[in-house]
Amino acid sequence: MDENQNNEVNEEVDINKLMQVRMDKLKELREAGKDPFEITKYDRTDYSKNIKDNYDNFEGKDVSVAGRIMAKRIMGKASFCTIQDSKGTIQSYVSINDLGEESYKAFKTFDIGDIIGLKGFVFKTRTEEISIHAKEVVLLSKSLRDLPEKFHGLKDMDLRYRQRYVDLIVNPEVKETFVTRTQIIKEIRNILDEKGYLEVETPVLNTISGGATARPFITHHNTLDIDMYLRIATELNLKRLIVGGFDKVYEIGRIFRNEGMDIRHNPEFTSIEFYSAYENYNDMMSITEEIFTRIAMKLKGTYKINYQGTEIDLTPGWKKMTMIESIKEACGVDFDKIQTDEEAVKIAQERNIEIPNGKETRGNVIALFFDEYVEKTLIQPTFIYDYPIEISPLAKKCTHDPRLTQRFEVFIGGREYGNAFSELNDPMDQYERFKAEVEAKANGDDEAGMMDEDYVQALEYGLPPTGGEGIGIDRMVMLFTDSSSIRDVLLFPTMKPLN
Numbered sequence: 001m002d003e004n005q006n007n008e009v010n011e012e013v014d015i016n017k018l019m020q021v022r023m024d025k026l027k028e029l030r031e032a033g034k035d036p037f038e039i040t041k042y043d044r045t046d047y048s049k050n051i052k053d054n055y056d057n058f059e060g061k062d063v064s065v066a067g068r069i070m071a072k073r074i075m076g077k078a079s080f081c082t083i084q085d086s087k088g089t090i091q092s093y094v095s096i097n098d099l100g101e102e103s104y105k106a107f108k109t110f111d112i113g114d115i116i117g118l119k120g121f122v123f124k125t126r127t128e129e130i131s132i133h134a135k136e137v138v139l140l141s142k143s144l145r146d147l148p149e150k151f152h153g154l155k156d157m158d159l160r161y162r163q164r165y166v167d168l169i170v171n172p173e174v175k176e177t178f179v180t181r182t183q184i185i186k187e188i189r190n191i192l193d194e195k196g197y198l199e200v201e202t203p204v205l206n207t208i209s210g211g212a213t214a215r216p217f218i219t220h221h222n223t224l225d226i227d228m229y230l231r232i233a234t235e236l237n238l239k240r241l242i243v244g245g246f247d248k249v250y251e252i253g254r255i256f257r258n259e260g261m262d263i264r265h266n267p268e269f270t271s272i273e274f275y276s277a278y279e280n281y282n283d284m285m286s287i288t289e290e291i292f293t294r295i296a297m298k299l300k301g302t303y304k305i306n307y308q309g310t311e312i313d314l315t316p317g318w319k320k321m322t323m324i325e326s327i328k329e330a331c332g333v334d335f336d337k338i339q340t341d342e343e344a345v346k347i348a349q350e351r352n353i354e355i356p357n358g359k360e361t362r363g364n365v366i367a368l369f370f371d372e373y374v375e376k377t378l379i380q381p382t383f384i385y386d387y388p389i390e391i392s393p394l395a396k397k398c399t400h401d402p403r404l405t406q407r408f409e410v411f412i413g414g415r416e417y418g419n420a421f422s423e424l425n426d427p428m429d430q431y432e433r434f435k436a437e438v439e440a441k442a443n444g445d446d447e448a449g450m451m452d453e454d455y456v457q458a459l460e461y462g463l464p465p466t467g468g469e470g471i472g473i474d475r476m477v478m479l480f481t482d483s484s485s486i487r488d489v490l491l492f493p494t495m496k497p498l499n
Contacts, residue, residue, distance in 0.1 A: 018145075018146050019144055019145060022111060022142065022143070022144045022145075023144060025109060025111070025142070026142050026144070029139075029142070034106075034139075036139045036140060036141055036142045037141065037142070039138070039140050039141075042064075042066050042117040042138065042140055043064060044064045044065055044066045044117065045063050045064045045065075046058070046063045046064070046065055047065065047085050047086070047087040047088075048065065048067070048083070048084075048085050048087050048088040048089055048090035049087035049088040050087065051063060051065075051090060051122055051130065051132075052088070052090060052130045055122070055124075055130050058122040059122055059123065059124075060121055060122065060123065061121060061122055062119065062120065062121050062135075063119070063120070063121070063122055063132060064117065064118070064119045065083065065085060065090065065117075065118050065132065066083075066085060066115070066116065066117045066118070066140065067083035067084050067085035067086075067089075067115065067116070068083060068084050068085075068113060068114070068115050068116075068143075068169065069081055069082070069083055069110060069111070069112055069113065069114050069115075069116060070082045070083065070084045070089060070112065070147075071112070072110070072112060074108055077095060077096040077097070077104075078093065078094070078095040078096070079093075079094045079095070079107070079108070080092065080093055080094070080131075081094060081110075083116060083118065084169075084172065086175075088172075089172075090130065090131065090132060091125075091129055091130075091131040091132070092118055092120065092131060092132040092133075092134050092137075093120075093123075093125070093131055093132070093133050093134060094107055094134045094137060095134075098120075098133070098134060098135050099134065099135075099136070099137060103136075103137065106139070107137050110137075110139060111142075111143060111146075112143075112146070112147055113143030113145070113146065113147045113169075114139060114141070114142055114143050115139075115140045115141040115143070116137055116138060116139055116140055117136075117137070117138040117140050118132060118134050118136070118137050118138075119134070119135050119136040119137075120132045120133045120134040120135045120136070121133050121135070147166070147169060147170055148166065148170055149170075157487075158495075161487050161493050161495055162495050162498075164491055164492055176481075177477070177481045177483065177488065177489055178489075178491060180299065180477065180480060180481050181473075181477045181481075181489060183298070183299065184295055184299070184473070184476060184477055184480060185252060185473065187291075187294060187295050187298050188252070188272060188291055188295070188473075189252070191287075191290065191291055191294060192248075192250050192274060195248065195287070196247070196248050197248040197249060197250045197274055197276070198246060198248060198249050198250070199249075199250055199251065199252070200238070200241060200246075200249050200250070200251055201251060201253070202231075202234050202237035202238060202251055202253075203231065203237065204230060204231050204253075204254065204256075205219070205221070205228045205229070205230065205231075206228060206229050206230075206231055207226065207228055207229070208229065208450050208451075208452050208454075209229040209231075209232055209449065209450055210232075210233070210235075210236050210449050210450055210452045210455070211231070211232060211233030211234065211235035211236045211237075211394070211449075212232045212233035212235065212257075212449075213391070213393070213447045213448065213449065214232040214233075214257040214258075214259060214447050215232075215257065215258045215259055215446045215447050216229040216230060216232050216256070216257070216258055217229065217230040217256050217257075217258045217267075218230075230256035231255060231256060232255060232256065232257050233255060233271075233273070233470065234251045234253060234255070234271070234273045234470075235273055235394065235468065235470070236452060236455050238250075238251060238273055238274075238275050238468070239275060239423060239455075239458075239463060239466065239468065240455065240458050241275075242275050242277050242463060242464065242466050243458045243459070243461055243462065243463050246277075247276065247277045247278070248274070248275070248276045248277070249274065249275055250272060250273065250274035250275070251272070251273055251274075252270065252271075252272045252473065253270065253271070254268050254269070254270055255268065255269055255270070255271050256268050257269075259447075261494065263484060263485040263486060263487075264415065264475065264486055265486065266474070266486050266487070266490060266493055266494055267494050268494065269472065269473075269474050269486070269490075270472075270473040270474055271470050271471065271472055271473060272470065272471050272473060273468065273469065273470040273471075274287075274468065274469060275423070275466055275467070275468040275469075276466065276467050276468070277464045277465070277466050278464055278465055278466070279465070279466065279467035280406060280422040280465065280467045281385065281395075281406045281407065281408055281420050281421055281422045281467055282467075283467045284408070284420035284421075284467045284468070284469045285318075285320070285383050285385075285408060285410075285420070287469075288383075288410055288418050288420070288469065288471070289316055289318055289381075290316075291471070292314055292381070292412075292417075292476075293314050293315075293316050295476075295480060296314045296480070299480055300480075303315040303316075305479070305480065305482075306482060307412075307413050307479055307482055308413070308482065308484060310379060310413065312379070312380065312381070312412060312413060312479075313380055313381075314381055314412075318380075318381040318382060318383060318410075319380065319381065319382045319383070320382070320383040320385065321382065321383070321384055321385075322384070322385055322386040323366060323367075323370055323374075323384050323385070323386055323387055323388070324336055324366065324386070326370065326374045326378075326382075326384055327366065327369045327370055327373060327374055330373040330374045330377055331351075331369070331373040333347060333351075333369060335362070335366050335369075338362065339362070340362065341360060341361045341362050341365075343362075344361070344362040344365035344366070345360050345365060347365070348365045348368060348369070351369075351372075353365070353368050353369065353372055355368065357443075357444070358440060358443050358444075358445065359390075361390055362388070362403070363388025363389055363390035363391065363403060364388065364390050364391070366388050367387070367388055367390070367391045370384070375411060375414060375415075375416070376414045377414070378411035378412070378414055379412075379413055379414060380412070381410065381411070381412050382410070382411050382412075383408050383409075383410050384408060384409050384410075384411060385406075385407065385408035386398055386401075386404045386405070386406070386407070386408075387404065387405050387407040387408075387409075388403065388404060388405070389402070389403055389404065389405050389433075392405040392407045392421070393424075393433040393434070393436070393437055393449060394421060394423065394424050394430075394433075395407040395421035395422065395423070395424055396421065396422040396423060396424045396425070396426075397424075397429070405421065405422075405424075406421060406422035407419070407420065407421045407422075408420050412479060413479065415475060416472075417471060417472060417475055417476060417479070418469055418470065418471040418472070419469065419470050420467065420468060420469035420470070421467070421468055421469075422465070422466075422467055423463065423465075423466040423467065423468050425459060425462075425463035425464070425465065425466065426459070427456050427457075427459035427460045430455070430456055430459055431456045434449065434450075434451045434452060434456065435451065437449035437450065437451075438450065438451050474486050474489050474490065477489040
């Protein structure tokens with residue numbers, strides 16, 4: 001057994017010993033008829049932050065608070081403890097004279113991590129610390145495990161992600177990220193609701209995987225005895241609703257993609273997709289800019305934010321470039337002058353760009369050049385538009401060049417944040433593109449889409465000219481909270497089991 005294994009075994013033994021001490025205390029409480037887990041309700045009147053922020057209004061007044069013991073100092077017949085609630089922490093002075101001998105004796109047996117209710121009046125100590133002078137203390141829930149120390153304990157990021165509940169206790173500042181996340185989602189809803197969009201819900205389980213280029217998760221429905229797919233996008237069902245007569249719809253929800261994991265990707269993530277009849281991808285650019293800039297002003301009070309040491313200027317009037325223009329600017333290759341697949345493949349080989357089997361076309365090569373030379377350079381907000389048709393199976397063709405589509409993506413800090421189209425509404429064109437996806441899948445492309453004949457049928461009833469977009473909520477939260485990893489903005493990120 002190596003040294004690390006020895007340490008792990010010793011640590012587990014220590015944990016078991018400490019838990020046993022707490023279990024013994026719980027047993028004593030139960031034998032005395034004071035089982036804390038039987039308590040169902042505690043009436044609290046105030047929170048720590050409200051009291052501390054408004055001391056003049058609270059001085060001398062009785063309050064009732066509840067929270068977790070984070071620190072305790074026993075000093076004979078008087079003690080101090082710090083309790084943490086959902087808003088912050090506050091100190092309390094506890095004495096035998098106020099609680100009585102029996103209650104004070106019980107208080108002294110409370111452990112760090114125990115959840116208590118406390119009633120008393122607000123005052124300041126001699127050191128001017130706002131505190132509560134306790135008149136009553138009640139044990140509401142017994143903590144059977146020791147909390148890690150604030151500064152020496154839960155610092156291992158892998159462990160923090162696995163045990164987010166402990167992370168939130170000992171690193172309460174982490175909560176601010178998730179408060180900000182809620183504020184972002186709320187503001188997006190406000191913007192879309194103001195513009196007349198209707199929030200809807202569509203199925204997570206589908207009989208066909210579609211709406212994006214991604215590898216799906218597959219499950220099995222026992223009653224129907226069919227395989228089903230966790231959705232990789234909400235797009236096709238939302239556009240069915242536009243066919244059905246809704247002018248503007250959106251959905252915020254979980255998406256599932258059976259793909260790689262890194263600091264920007266988690267197998268399940270949150271996106272918003274929204275669709276508006278009688279609009280196009282230019283309208284989607286406008287609303288995208290409005291969403292990001294309004295959130296910046298709401299959260300920061302400025303259009304200029306800092307992300308990982310780089311200043312990002314979200315001031316309205318974002319840069320716009322076609323994909324071909326951006327490649328020419330980044331590496332000097334002009335695909336307006338490269339017209340054939342053979343020419344495109346040759347220039348890719350000269351630049352040592354590897355082309356996957358079956359992707360030896362001008363459009364695919366354009367996309368590969370963009371990935372290689374352009375994306376990482378797009379630090380300030382930039383719309384890249386007019387994408388090759390090969391990588392845009394659901395977007396309407398450009399009238400000036402049918403090899404391109406009316407599609408854009410928005411990039412900030414070298415990352416893509418949103419993807420939008422003038423939606424393809426020609427059912428015959430859509431059918432042919434689905435067929436191309438089916439052929440690609442048959443040739444080994446795990447991310448290629450499937451034939452969705454029902455969606456083609458929906459288009460045959462008539463989809464009006466429509467603009468649509470999807471924005472990654474998690475990446476947006478990363479941007480506005482200056483978080484380097486997607487796991488920092490997910491309460492429970494996907495983790496490989498330890499055993």
